[in-house]
Amino acid sequence: xxxxxxxIIIFWTVQVSALLVxxxxxRWAFVAVWAASHxxxxxxxxxxxxxxxxxxxxxxxxxxxxxxxxxxxxxxQKGPIWWAGHHVNHHKYADRDGDPHSPMVSGVYYAHIGxxxxxxxxxTLEPTNPVIRDFSRxxxxxxxxxxxxxxxxxxxxxMFALGGFPLLIWGFCLPTMTLAHATFAINTVNHMFGSRRxxxxxxxxxxxxxxxxxxxxxxxxxHHRYQRAARNGFYWWEFDPTWYVIRxxxxxxxxxxxxxxxxxxxxxxRVVKAKRATRRAPSIIEAVPLSLELAExxx
Ligand SMILES: [Zn+2]
Ligand SMILES: [Zn+2]
Numbered sequence: 001x002x003x004x005x006x007x008i009i010i011f012w013t014v015q016v017s018a019l020l021v022x023x024x025x026x027r028w029a030f031v032a033v034w035a036a037s038h039x040x041x042x043x044x045x046x047x048x049x050x051x052x053x054x055x056x057x058x059x060x061x062x063x064x065x066x067x068x069x070x071x072x073x074x075x076x077q078k079g080p081i082w083w084a085g086h087h088v089n090h091h092k093y094a095d096r097d098g099d100p101h102s103p104m105v106s107g108v109y110y111a112h113i114g115x116x117x118x119x120x121x122x123x124t125l126e127p128t129n130p131v132i133r134d135f136s137r138x139x140x141x142x143x144x145x146x147x148x149x150x151x152x153x154x155x156x157x158x159m160f161a162l163g164g165f166p167l168l169i170w171g172f173c174l175p176t177m178t179l180a181h182a183t184f185a186i187n188t189v190n191h192m193f194g195s196r197r198x199x200x201x202x203x204x205x206x207x208x209x210x211x212x213x214x215x216x217x218x219x220x221x222x223h224h225r226y227q228r229a230a231r232n233g234f235y236w237w238e239f240d241p242t243w244y245v246i247r248x249x250x251x252x253x254x255x256x257x258x259x260x261x262x263x264x265x266x267x268x269x270r271v272v273k274a275k276r277a278t279r280r281a282p283s284i285i286e287a288v289p290l291s292l293e294l295a296e297x298x299x
Contacts, residue, residue, distance in 0.1 A: 002149055008117050011180075014076065018177035020169045030170035037155075037175035038182070039241070042215045044072030045083075045183060046242040050217065053084035053131050054091075057230035058246055058258040066140050073144050074151035076176050077116075077183060081136055081145045085125040090187070091227060094202035098122060101187040104203055112181075112188045152176070182213035190220035197234075197269055198225035208239070216240030225268075229261045234269070 002010075024030075048068040051057040060068075069080050077083055086100050093099040100122040103111040115121075125132055135141050144151070152172075159171040194205030204224035211218025211232075216239065219232040233240030249255035 004118060011076075011117060014173055015177050015180070017169065017173040021174050024166040024169055027166075030166065033167065033171045034175050034178075037171050038179050038213075039215060041071055041075040041175070042179055042182060042213075043242055043245055044068050044070075045075050045077065045179075046215055046217050047245060048072045049077075049080050049083045050087065051230055051242065051246070053080055053135060054087040055227050056259075057228060058250070058255045060249060060255045061253075062140075064249065064254045069141065069144055070151050073148055074155045075179050075183075076152040077180065079145035079148035080141060081131055082125070082148075084135075085129045085131040086122075088129060088131055089122060089125075091224070094200075094204070094224060095191060102203075103188050103191055108188055108192075111191075112184045116184070178213070182210070183217075185210045186214055186217050186220055190218060194218075194221070196221050197272065198222070199272060200224045206238075211239055216242040226261055226265045228259045230258045231261065234261050234266070 021030075048065065049072050052060065052065070052068075072083075073080060090099055090101060093102075095102045095104045097105060099105055100119060101111040101115045105111075106115070106121070127133065136145070156168060156172045160168040163171070189210050190205050190207055191203045192205070194207035194210075196205055198221055200221060202224055204221040206221045207218045209218065210220075216232050217223070219234065219238050219240065222234045222238075223229075223232045230246050231240055231243035232238075233243060246255055246258060250258050
């Protein structure tokens, strides 16, 4: 709908405009507005775009779906079908040729931002892509997909109308920038830094820092091991706000068929942990002293 060059210009303009927070007077209320705008839209992305469209982790009421899709699209990360369709390809080719955003295959900048702005390698979504196949003909989804610039535009206008320039910066520009990097970090940071509970064939990692800012998505090694689950934090101590929202929706009847983590996956986690515990590195004190090999002696 929007020419690609215009999208790139808008993207960088919003990124840079976040710096204008230093040009408006500081108020703690603005920080609360930033948090609401960042975290609510993050849940829209993870709950609707990621766990629902890409992974079918649960089913939800059509009106609730529309609301979350609208909120997710207001994050300014293109449309839900584009987003989830590419994400399916990420899992299909994870860290191999064909993965639209792998720091291993195409470098950190391209995996973080470059692919999103102008994907010169894997920009085509086949009609057989499950997201296109099953959701592109739902009228309200197709509408948002086509006019994906409307939700972010509506948010920006609403912020400006409510609080002028300062609220536009704190409620739209800054959180749109932070949310872009919180999302993109799952593609880069979570394929480079963190722990690997499961020995998956890709480079996915669990990282509590990215899990916090991307509302639960940072448990990415868990997710690559078992994509279908509605929760990415597999244990109660793994902070996953998106999962808490899905559970609350289930409690009031707005979500159903919520996919759990199977027992065999928890068992696998225990087996890997036990195996690693026995593979203890030898202590330097117990090691046999190495002999000193002088050049003269070896002659
Ligand atoms: Zn991944
Ligand atoms: Zn995924």
